[in-house]
Amino acid sequence: MNTTLTLTDIRAAHARIVDKIHRTPVLTSATLDALCGSQLFFKCENFQKIGAFKARGAANAVFSLTDAEAARGVATHSSGNHAAALARAARLRGIPAHIVMPSNAPKTKIESVRRNGGIIVFCEPTLVAREAECARIIAETGAQLVHPFDDYAVMAGQGTATLELLEQAPELDLIIVPVGGGGLLCGTAVAAKGARPGIRVIAAEPAGADDAARSFTAGHIIPLERASTVADGLRTSLGERNFPLIQQHVDGVVTVSEESIVAAMRRIWEVLKIIIEPSCAVPYAAIMEQKINVSGKRVGIILTGGNVDLDALPWLAK
C-alpha cells in the first residue's frame, strides 16, 4: 500500500486502466480563446465512462487489489459519480460493490449505480449514518473501502487524465482544476509537476465552499462547515492524505462566485456545444473573473463531468 503519490504511481495507474477507460478528446475554441487572450485546452472527461473522471480513480483502485482482496468486494459511501464509477469498475473485475447512498439521493444517481451493477444500501441522509453503515458492511463482508478522494490509488487514477492532456496539448504553461476533496487536484498536480517541472497548477473553488482556499492559506485543514454552491461535486472538505500533497505541489487556490459558475457553465454549453456539470465550470469561471492571469498562455482545463439533471438547469432556477 502506498504512503504517498508519485509520477511513477500515476504512470503505472495509466498502464493498468488504459483499456478500461476512454482516452477523452481535448477541445479548443477560437471564440473562447479570443475572449481571454490565451489558448485554452479543454480535457473532456464529461465524455469519460460513466460521464466523469471518477471512472479513472475507481478503476485503478479496483484493479490494484490482489485477487484475495478483490474477492471480498469493495464498498464506498457516495451519492455522486464515484458511486457509479466504483460499481462499474467492480463489475469489470467481476466482484461485488456495496454502495451506501442516502435515502434522498437523486433518482438519476441511484439508477446509474444500479445500471452498473452496484449493490445499493440506503441509509439516513447524514454523514454519520453513511459512515456507520459503510463500516458495518465492511465488518460483515471484508470488503475493501474505496474512498472517493482520500486514497492514493484513487488519486493516481485521477492523475492519468493529466498524463493524456500533456500529450494532447504540449507546452502547457498552466493547468486549472476544480477542487472538492482534492483527489483530482492531487493527481493532476503530481502528474503535471512530475512530468513538466516548470508547469503551474492552480485550483479553483466555489466561494460558497472555500475550505481548500482557507486551508491552503492557513497551512492546516479547515473543514467546510456549510457548503452553499450549485457545484454539487465540490461540496466536500479536503482529505487528510490530499492536503499535504496540495501544499507541496499546487501553486494557488482561487475562489469564484455562484453567478460566475452559472455564466461559465452556460458559455461552455453555448460555445463548445457540450454538456458539463456546474462543478467543471469553476476553472473557466476563474478565468472569466480574471482571478488567474492567463494572458498569452497555453492553459489546460479539466472538464470533470457531464452528469446534469436536464430538468433543473441552474440558469432556469427561480
Place this chain on the structure above:
Amino acid sequence: MNTTLTLTDIRAAHARIVDKIHRTPVLTSATLDALCGSQLFFKCENFQKIGAFKARGAANAVFSLTDAEAARGVATHSSGNHAAALARAARLRGIPAHIVMPSNAPKTKIESVRRNGGIIVFCEPTLVAREAECARIIAETGAQLVHPFDDYAVMAGQGTATLELLEQAPELDLIIVPVGGGGLLCGTAVAAKGARPGIRVIAAEPAGADDAARSFTAGHIIPLERASTVADGLRTSLGERNFPLIQQHVDGVVTVSEESIVAAMRRIWEVLKIIIEPSCAVPYAAIMEQKINVSGKRVGIILTGGNVDLDALPWLAK
C-alpha cells in the same frame, strides 16, 4: 454554373473549403449501440464553425464565385444557420453579405449574423416580404443570391460532411439524414452513393412537416402548407433542384412524432453529453420508433447543428 450535382463536384468542394471548416469528430456510444442492436456513428456537425453543417455549403458557394462576381457581394433571406454561415463565408472572402431577416427573428440568430459581419436588412415576417426585399437588394447591388438549399454549390458543400464520415467510419451500411429543403440530403446521397454504391441513404422528417415523405411517394413536389414541429430547421418545403436528386439517390423517407424528437434529443444530450438542435434528433428518433431496420448494421447519422436556445428547452415547455 452546374446544372446537377455529382461526386466530382463534392470532392472539388471539399478541396475548396477544407481549410475553412472543421473536420468534425465522429462519436460512438456503447450505451446507444446496445439499445438498438447496431453500431451508430454520429458525425458531429454541431461542432462545426457557426455550430452547424451550413458553414460547408455557404463556404463552397462563396469561394466558387469568380472575383468579379464576388466583388458585388452575396445575399440571402434566412433566419437560421444559413444566414450566419453565409455572413461568415463572405467575411472570410472579404466581401459583403446582405442578410434579409424577419423583424421577429430570435435575438440569438440576429447576434450570430452580426458577429459574423453580415449586413442585416429587416423585413415583415412573411415569405413574400422576404423574397421581395432580397430581390430589391440584388437588383440594387448586383449581389449573388445564395439560396439555403436550392443551389448546387450549396448542396456540394453540404455533401463534404459525408466524404469525411465515410473515411472516419468505414464500411457503413446506411446513412440517416434529416430533411428540410433537401440541401444536406442531396449532398449526402450523391456523395455516399457515388463513393460507395452499395450504401443506403434514408431521410428522416417530422410528421408535422412531412412534405418530403409525401412528395417522395407522390412523385412530384407537394409543398408544405403548414409546419407544426419543434424541429425548426426542417420547416421548409423541398427545393426544385433538390427533388429530382432525392428521387434518384435516396432510398426512402420516414416520419417521426414530436414526442420521439424530444425524447431522442434528450437521450443524445444525456448519453453523448453533447448539445444538438431538435432538427438533428430526427434520425435517431426514427431509430427509436423502429421506422428503420438498423439491426446488426453500421449506421451513420449526421448531427446537423447545436444552436439551441438554452432558455427554451423542449422538454421543459409547458
